[in-house]
Amino acid sequence: MSAYPxxxxxxxxxxxxxxxxxxxARILPLLGDAGGALVGPGDDAAVLAPADGSVxxxxxxxxxxxxxxxxxxxxxxxxGYDVGWKSAAQxxxxxxxxxxxxxxxxxxxxxxxxxxxxxxxxxxxxLAAAIRGLGATGCSVVGGDLGAGAQIVVTAAVTGTLxxxxxxxxxxxxxxxxxxxxxxxxxxxxxxxxxEDGRPLEDSGPVGELVAAQxxxxxxxxxxxxxxxxxxxxxxxxxxxxVRDAGRIATASGVRLDLDPAALQQYARPLEDAxxxxxxxxxxxxxxGGEDHGLLAxxxxxxxxxxxxxxxxxxxxxxxxxxxASQATVLRGWDHxxx
Amino acid sequence: MSAYPxxxxxxxxxxxxxxxxxxxARILPLLGDAGGALVGPGDDAAVLAPADGSVxxxxxxxxxxxxxxxxxxxxxxxxGYDVGWKSAAQxxxxxxxxxxxxxxxxxxxxxxxxxxxxxxxxxxxxLAAAIRGLGATGCSVVGGDLGAGAQIVVTAAVTGTLxxxxxxxxxxxxxxxxxxxxxxxxxxxxxxxxxEDGRPLEDSGPVGELVAAQxxxxxxxxxxxxxxxxxxxxxxxxxxxxVRDAGRIATASGVRLDLDPAALQQYARPLEDAxxxxxxxxxxxxxxGGEDHGLLAxxxxxxxxxxxxxxxxxxxxxxxxxxxASQATVLRGWDHxxx
Numbered sequence: 001m002s003a004y005p006x007x008x009x010x011x012x013x014x015x016x017x018x019x020x021x022x023x024x025a026r027i028l029p030l031l032g033d034a035g036g037a038l039v040g041p042g043d044d045a046a047v048l049a050p051a052d053g054s055v056x057x058x059x060x061x062x063x064x065x066x067x068x069x070x071x072x073x074x075x076x077x078x079x080g081y082d083v084g085w086k087s088a089a090q091x092x093x094x095x096x097x098x099x100x101x102x103x104x105x106x107x108x109x110x111x112x113x114x115x116x117x118x119x120x121x122x123x124x125x126x127l128a129a130a131i132r133g134l135g136a137t138g139c140s141v142v143g144g145d146l147g148a149g150a151q152i153v154v155t156a157a158v159t160g161t162l163x164x165x166x167x168x169x170x171x172x173x174x175x176x177x178x179x180x181x182x183x184x185x186x187x188x189x190x191x192x193x194x195x196e197d198g199r200p201l202e203d204s205g206p207v208g209e210l211v212a213a214q215x216x217x218x219x220x221x222x223x224x225x226x227x228x229x230x231x232x233x234x235x236x237x238x239x240x241x242x243v244r245d246a247g248r249i250a251t252a253s254g255v256r257l258d259l260d261p262a263a264l265q266q267y268a269r270p271l272e273d274a275x276x277x278x279x280x281x282x283x284x285x286x287x288x289g290g291e292d293h294g295l296l297a298x299x300x301x302x303x304x305x306x307x308x309x310x311x312x313x314x315x316x317x318x319x320x321x322x323x324x325a326s327q328a329t330v331l332r333g334w335d336h337x338x339x
Numbered sequence: 340m341s342a343y344p345x346x347x348x349x350x351x352x353x354x355x356x357x358x359x360x361x362x363x364a365r366i367l368p369l370l371g372d373a374g375g376a377l378v379g380p381g382d383d384a385a386v387l388a389p390a391d392g393s394v395x396x397x398x399x400x401x402x403x404x405x406x407x408x409x410x411x412x413x414x415x416x417x418x419g420y421d422v423g424w425k426s427a428a429q430x431x432x433x434x435x436x437x438x439x440x441x442x443x444x445x446x447x448x449x450x451x452x453x454x455x456x457x458x459x460x461x462x463x464x465x466l467a468a469a470i471r472g473l474g475a476t477g478c479s480v481v482g483g484d485l486g487a488g489a490q491i492v493v494t495a496a497v498t499g500t501l502x503x504x505x506x507x508x509x510x511x512x513x514x515x516x517x518x519x520x521x522x523x524x525x526x527x528x529x530x531x532x533x534x535e536d537g538r539p540l541e542d543s544g545p546v547g548e549l550v551a552a553q554x555x556x557x558x559x560x561x562x563x564x565x566x567x568x569x570x571x572x573x574x575x576x577x578x579x580x581x582v583r584d585a586g587r588i589a590t591a592s593g594v595r596l597d598l599d600p601a602a603l604q605q606y607a608r609p610l611e612d613a614x615x616x617x618x619x620x621x622x623x624x625x626x627x628g629g630e631d632h633g634l635l636a637x638x639x640x641x642x643x644x645x646x647x648x649x650x651x652x653x654x655x656x657x658x659x660x661x662x663x664a665s666q667a668t669v670l671r672g673w674d675h676x677x678x
Contacts, residue, residue: 157496
């Protein structure tokens with residue numbers, strides 16, 4: 001007898017067309033409970049409670065041709081440096097969104113055999129440059145894994161510390177709280193739209209800066225701990241778009257979040273030239289674009305917003321949803337499997 | 340001006356034909372130093388030293404068609420359950436090899452759109468079953484990431500605790516120490532050879548058990564902490580083959596490791612039927628096969644070997660290399676990019 005019986009091959013529906021949330025709902029119950037973790041799956045990072053303190057941990061993956069393209073029809077090349085930078089940035093951002101500071105990264109690099117060694121080296125340089133450049137001075141790459149595959153896949157896991165503070169979860173927003181954003185909105189989405197556009201791009205100037213925002217995002221790493229110290233009641237990393245991510249706070253907190261269109265204009269205005277070039281509404285990028293890795297947080301009434309935060313709306317009682325000037329919004333943002 | 344100038348596409352050599360060690364030697368210096376980590380890259384797991392204790396962390400990836408095959412020419416199918424089990428097992432083993440116990444897993448799952456949902460669910464079941472079945476009772480899956488790609492890629496990062504003990508590194512073996520193994524040797528390699536063989540396989544009996552050893556390895560998770568308590572001077576996870584992994588202790592410790600062929604016979608004998616079927620020497624599997632995820636450790640003279648450990652050789656002075664009855668061995672084992 002085999003120690004473990006062979007299992008039949010699964011049939012039935014595929015993940016194609018499912019939302020990430022739908023797939024998660026199928027998988028999470030099968031993983032067992034999160035044991036001794038203070039916070040398990042479902043927030044920006046988990047919070048472990050070892051005997052001697054607490055540790056934040058999260059993981060994020062970038063896949064060639066899904067999360068980045070090595071070369072685009074307009075000739076633009078995404079470098080290893082870009083991918084390394086983005087991998088570090090998106091992971092550091094998850095720790096930021098819990099109100100913590102990052103302490104380590106481990107990185108798994110899957111490379112097709114034809115990958116230039118210089119690409120892998122450039123990826124390492126980008127990781128290190130993002131850690132330094134974004135100010136994650138307490139963080140370093142402490143380990144990793146190398147292997148071969150058909151596509152480049154970069155997965156990083158990040159740990160962080162809360163320095164004794166409680167984590168800022170998604171579930172603490174309450175009616176009357178102020179909704180605020182740190183970092184930029186819509187710039188990475190504008191950069192992606194410019195990259196996806198067939199026409200050649202300027203490397204510098206306003207277009208180059210928007211493309212850089214997509215390739216090498218600048219999460220505001222000081223803002224997360226500052227928000228925690230200022231008493232933020234809920235917070236997350238805007239990685240899939242303002243409306244979609246706000247919906248996550250709305251659902252977790254059981255509140256309606258109302259966005260103020262006038263406050264969002266300051267994010268849309270600098271995108272107007274790029275939007276005109278592509279014939280789109282810049283507010284769509286502000287509302288639907290992720291990957292700037294800014295923070296969305298709620299603060300109790302009367303709390304002083306910490307430096308870097310701008311009020312963009314309010315927390316209201318009611319069915320969990322996101323409204324714009326009290327009007328229903330269409331859900332906009334990114335999902336991996338849905339079309 | 341772009342905030343970060345665009346970088347030219349890299350040219351030059353590719354990773355094809357490089358050893359993992361050669362590629363690592365190019366990449367590691369570019370990542371910056373390991374900062375405040377007590378142990379950085381190069382051992383089974385890193386050791387972080389936050390203000391409030393120490394944390395082990397490691398990461399490992401499984402890639403479709405490189406680390407597993409969904410279907411083989413003989414009709415055998417690798418299930419999601421198998422891949423989930425193996426992902427958990429190989430990560431838990433890295434913590435075991437430091438003398439620690441695992442506290443959490445975060446798992447990133449990259450799935451082609453045509454992947455059956457049932458496969459992903461089966462993978463989650465396999466992860467949970469390995470954690471339970473291998474006895475990692477203090478560990479749970481606390482987070483993850485889902486995304487699309489051309490191949491299935493499962494990356495898990497694992498954290499662990501040392502419960503106040505120092506980590507068992509690769510560098511402490513000294514002449515006169517006893518070399519010992521916990522767990523099995525060569526069974527996973529025999530299972531892989533049977534899977535790669537074109538002929539149909541029995542699901543049960545000795546063949547089924549060897550195939551199970553490849554698909555769902557059984558790292559001896561109690562043995563790592565027991566070895567640490569018994570004073571092990573060096574230890575690692577045998578994942579790339581006994582000789583190759585022993586070479587890592589030899590290099591890190593600056594010693595020669597001499598394996599005793601008589602002691603290895605007890606691992607080779609149960610593989611004789613399978614070896615005869617394939618016309619190979621079972622000792623090749625014992626010396627060169629990885630993926631059983633047993634432990635190789637050295638103990639000071641006079642130390643009582645903890646339960647589960649079997650003496651297989653000795654630590655000798657001299658040039659760092661691995662010998663078999665004092666004769667040079669040919670390096671055998673697995674490398675991702677080399678052919």
